[in-house]
Amino acid sequence: MILRSVEIEHFGKFNAADFEFRRGMNLVTGPNEAGKSTLVEVIPAVLFGTRQVERFKPWGRSGCSASLVFEGDARSVEIRRNLLTDEVKVVERDALYQSVPRFEGKAALNGRSAACREYRLLLEQLLGIADDDLFRATCMFGQRVVEWTGDALGEKLRRLVSGSDETDFADILDALLDEHFELTRENPWGRDKQRDRELEQVRSMLEEQAVNLPATFAIASPDEEPELDERVRDLSAELERDRSEYVKGVCYVEKLRMNLQDPADTEEVGASSQKTETVPGGEASGTESADELSTRLVAEGLPEHPPENLPELLEEASRIRQELAEFQKPHAALAKSEGELKKAPWQKICILTTLLVCVVAAGWVFSFQPLVLSILGGAGLVGGWGWCLWRNLQHRRSLEDLKLERTKLEQVRGSVLTRQSELSERCEALGLPSSAIDLVRLQKVVEQNSELLDQWWSRNKTPEVPPVPVSKCLEDQNQESAASACENPEAATELAELEQRLGDFAAQLKEKELELARLKTRSSGQSAGVVESGEDTPVSDLQQKFNQIQQRVLVLREAVDLLVAGVEDYRQTHLVGLTEEAGRLFRKMTGGRYAQIRLDEDMRPELQIDGHRWHPADRFSRGTLDALYLALRIALSKVRGDGASLPLLLDDPFVHMDRERLSSTLKLLDMAASGGQLILLSHSEDLARRAARERWHVIPLGEGIAGTDNEDGDSHAGQLHLL
């Protein structure tokens, strides 16, 4: 958009003046004190407001207002501001000159009201800029140099080229990094803080739980699963072979014993031994049916050796679960009651007190029944404060009651948890799962297979330790063969040795069976992932939480990487665009002496000399600096305007430039203005002559020309297009 006209009423030197501008180069010329700087100052004053209104307000005049008309895209926008009251009116007109009011309200400089925000949003939309400092930094260039790297301005410019003038990406990045650090205490981005880390805590809790768990219930990691299965297979095969060997050994011992006995007794002893012989994992007699039963039990999801008190244990577990579930209701009710408790309205009573004191004070000041007001006020205060204190007391009592109730509940819950813990230990001792989910599942399976279990229990009265009957059997056999051993001492010794070795073998078999049971439980626990430790926090929950945190950490890392890359990409695109454009302009201004410009982290410009050395800009002469800042501003207005240049206001910027640089700069400005608008203010006669040659639009200021205070009557300035 271009600035089409400026209308001023009682502002600085101007009583009533109207200036028109055109696309391309505009030159406002006039001697010192003609009002050039005032004309420049009125533009940001109308757009954003000013703190210097007293400076520009003329003595003895009632109003102080101005309006700007911007034109572009087949529409015009008029912004009118009362500079004393900051009342702003924005009207948009289309190509058919139909007016649409866009804003009307009070919009002071740096105001925070909703109207101010709405107005700034509109400015951003219309002109692409809504900030006084930024406007001055990008679109204005005057004798009084606005420092490029002032604290606030530097920050604003940095935000501008990093795309964070509307959204603070540093804040978002900080929030993401903080959350990542809170979870991991890891800092891949080079920052360090002393905070707790949730992931580490949960990991250590998991490790602790895993250590506390009996080996039977330790969870295998997913990596261990194939290895575990292989070990189970190997051990099962080994156990099968050992059982077969054991049966052979028992048979051999039996035969030996029979040889030592009378032939008449042989059949009887053999029969009796067959009745009582039990090998680990089954009976010598009827081994097939016992194995079948065991297989069926395992197939149904029951333990291989279910204890007789299994139903009682499961019922107890069910009762405990029910009791724990029943605690939820009173807990929830307590929490609700706590939430519903109302605190004493201290804020209200304070307001009431202030009001009453004011009323009483007013009564005394204005002598309007001060005594009555004082008594009534005092009574009101006493009543109010008394009521408030009473409410506070009630609140505290209720809180204490609730606390007491909660403590009682916790005590009862604690006893139930103790029972649960004891039950878990008993289950573990019997080789049963102890987690709530497994027990519920087991209970269902037990109910469905009650007949099968009855068969098992009727067959195995002492199922806990399978090899025990072997020892018992051997002891019985020892007693039976004691008499015959006396007749053949060598054979008796051999038999005793064999029996001893057989006993050791049975013990080894028992250990292997336990190991197998352990491995199987680990494997099933790994696949189910629901093993409990007997503590309040189930391992599965911890594992789940651990996984969730890990996932969150990955998401945060990805988000941080994306954001950093995005901001850097945007910054590079815009910053590189800015420095390239500024470098191109500056190179032309200086006749190719300085090839490149770059901006450091603090937006301080640096110049490259001799093609490789970089020097801070402040080491150069005033003329070079002026040219540099001018190039930067023209470039910034282009980058900021996304190609559509904003009006550029230059108030005598060439005072420090020599003739050669001035010439090349003016050529450049002429080129820059061809796509947009450039308003140049100068007292230079040379420049006025050049304007005449180049056919710039010229607006003369001075005595008897513009609508200054020196001119009463015609307020419209005559505009010379050619001098």
Add this chain to the structure above:
Amino acid sequence: MTMFLDSPEAAELAREKSVRGTVVRLALKKASGVDAEQKMLLEAALQELLHCFERQSGESA
């Protein structure tokens, strides 16, 4: 499952000349050459960032 990264909204956001647009563009570019798991991660990260942008612009308004 429909993903935001495959939606027209994402393509529209990617056209924005802002940091948000740049971030979405980068995410789309990354998502084109990764497996499904990594894509899910990118999707979650982008949603998180967009949520942050939205929250902050809501706060500043």
